[in-house]
Amino acid sequence: MARLLFYFSFICSSMLWSKANSDQRYSLETRYAEVPVTHFEWLSQMKTFKLRYLVNAKNFERTGPIFVYVGGKGDISVYAQNSGFIFDISKTFNAMIVFIEHRYYGQSLPFTNESFSLDNLKYLTTREVLADVMLVVNLLKKSTYDNAFATETPPIVAFGSGYSGALAAWLRMKFPYMFLGAVASSAPMAFGSSVQNCECFYDVVTKSYEKFGSEQCVKTIKLGWDVVINLARSKLGLDFISSTWKLCRRLSSTDDVERLLEWLSNIYIRLSLSNYHYPTEYFRSLPAFPLKVFCDKLTTSFFNDTRGLIEFFGQALQVYTNYSGKAACNEFEELSDYVFNYQQCTELVMPKCSIDSDMFINKPWNYKNFSMECKNRFGISNPNEDWITLFYGGRNLKYYSNIVFGRGDMDAYGCYGINGNVSSTIWTLDVADGPHHAEMRNWDVSDNNYIILARKTYVQAIKNWLNMFP
Known part of the structure; x- marks a missing residue:
C-alpha cells in the first residue's frame, strides 16, 4: 500500500509542476520540515520525519500576510492544484502562500513504508497535525524575521476545505495569537453524538x-x-x-x-x-x-x-x-x-x-x-465519539471569532457544518448548487453568482481581519 501511495504522490506532483510551468502564478517551491513523530512524548521527540510543504512567495511583501492552507486526507499537491482562489487573491494582499501536507498522506510518512502498521498509526491524531502546522509556521517566520513572535511579523490566515477546513478553523480557535482568522470551506465541525441527523x-x-x-x-x-x-x-x-x-x-x-x-x-x-x-x-x-x-x-x-x-x-x-x-x-x-x-x-x-x-x-x-x-x-474497540467535540467545541463557536465557513447546498459534508451565522465575525455562506469547496477553486468564466459572491465575501472578511492588525 505504501508503494501505491508513493506512486500516487509522484503523479500528483508531476501534475502540479506541469501546471506551474504553464502559469507562474501557481508555481510552488517544495520544502521539507523535520518534525517529531510525536510532539507530546518528550522522550520520543528524538524520532523525526520530513513533512512536506509548498511555498509561493511571488507576491509576498514583508507587510503582507501568510496564507496557510492545511492539508487533509490526500497529497498536498492535489490541494494546491485545486485551490486556485488563494493564488488569485495573493497579489491583492501581497501574501505568501503555504500548503502544508497532513502527516500520513502524500509524501509525509513518519515511518516511510511502515507508516501504515496499526502500531505506527497511533501518531495520526488531529493534535499532532495542528502541532505540525505550528512548527512549520514558526520555521517560516524565523526564516523571514529575526524573531518568530515579534510584533512586526505578518498575520497568518488559515485556509482549508472539507476535513482540512475543520483543521483550519481549529487552528484559529486554538491558536488565536498565531492565526488571525480562518476560511473554512465545506468544513465538518460536528462529530460523534453531537450529530443529530445521521441520514x-x-x-x-x-x-x-x-x-x-x-x-x-x-x-x-x-x-x-x-x-x-x-x-x-x-x-x-x-x-x-x-x-x-x-x-x-x-x-x-x-x-x-x-x-x-x-x-x-x-x-x-x-x-x-x-x-x-x-x-x-x-x-x-x-x-x-x-x-x-x-x-x-x-x-x-x-x-x-x-x-x-x-x-x-x-x-x-x-x-x-x-x-x-x-x-x-x-x-x-x-x-x-x-x-x-x-x-x-x-x-x-x-x-x-x-x-x-x-x-x-x-x-x-x-x-x-x-x-x-x-x-x-x-483493533480499536471503543472509538472516542465525543473527543473532538470536547476538545474543539463542535458547533459551539460563540466564544470564538474571525472564521468564515462556506457550504455548497449539494455538498454532503455540509451536514456536519455550521448552520447560519454565529456572530458578527463567524459567518456561514451557502453556495447554491455548489458541490464540495467550489468557491475555493480558481476563477472560471462559468462560475455562478453564488460562487462569485462567496469569494468576494472571503476577501472582505480577510480585509476586515487585517484592519484589526496593528
Missing part, C-alpha cells in the same frame, strides 16, 4: 443525483446494490464482477465484498462532491458535470439480465475510475481511504445512516456496530 449525508448525495442526473439514475443505482450482493454469493459471480469491473485484485471473501460495496458508495459520493461545471483533476481526471455524465451512461444502456446490468455499471463507473483511459485496473480500496477510515475509528467519528428514501444500502447508525467494525479492521 442527512446520504440524503444530500441522493438529491444531487436527482437534480443533476435523473430519478431513473437513482432507481438504477438502488437496483444495483441487490444485484451485486446476490451475484457476489458465488465464486463465479465474484470472478465475473472482478473481471467486468477490471479490479486489480480478484474478489474472494466476504470482507472483499464489504470493501467493494464501500468502494462503490465512495464513487457515488465523490461524483457528487466533484460535480463541477468544468473538467477537473481533483479526485481523478473528470469531465464537466461528471455525475450527469455517469447517469447518462447508466440510464441510456439496455440490459436483459443481471450480468448485463453489471456490465453497464462497469462502463458507467469508468467515468470516475478511468475517464483518462490510462488506468490498467481499479483498486477497490485506496490507501487514502484506509488511512481516513482509521481516523474515523479513533477521533473523527462521523455518524451516517441510510434509509429507504436515499439511493444507498439501508444501514442504521449504531455505535456498537460501528465499534465492532473498527475492532475488526483496526
